[in-house]
Amino acid sequence: MTTAVNNRITFWGILHGLAGLGMILCAIVLACTGFAPMVTGQRLWGYALMLHATVAPVFVTCLAYVALSGAQGRTWQGGSSWWAGLGTVCFWLMLLVSLPLILSMVLSMFPWFGTHGQEVLFDVHRISAMVWIGSAGVGCVTRSLGRALNRGR
Secondary structure: OOOEEOOEEOHHHHHHHHHHHHHHHHHHHHHHHHHHHHHHOOOOOHHHHHHHHHHHHHHHHHHHHHHHHHOHHHOOOOOOOHHHHHHHHHHHHHHHHHHHHHHHHHHOOOOOOOHHHHHHHHHHHHHHHHHHHHHHHHHHHHHHHHHHHHHOO
């Protein structure tokens, strides 16, 4: 999405940038609160769980806005650079993986699944989060490198 029209910054461009920044900051908080207990061999509980559950809706809202406002600029273009293509793949992978990431926790709030189903949903949530963070990281790096390489031309 272009943020400037005739070298002017637009309101929607600023909103897109703020939503992207909010999404990244929320993802960092969610990753820290979600993976730190897993690495230390503990459970997510207490204040960390409350912070995780409070930041998650903000993350989903920012993700939805970034998806809606950035999808038009993330189409595959035949003449694009390799970096732009990889960034586009990462963007769409983030959106694709966000569905099981979000739905696994939403579905676990209903009593439709037994104990084993809850464990499966938790594993789906954890693996989806790992893939989302990986694709977001690669997407951010390729976008930054792509912009830096284009400035040098």
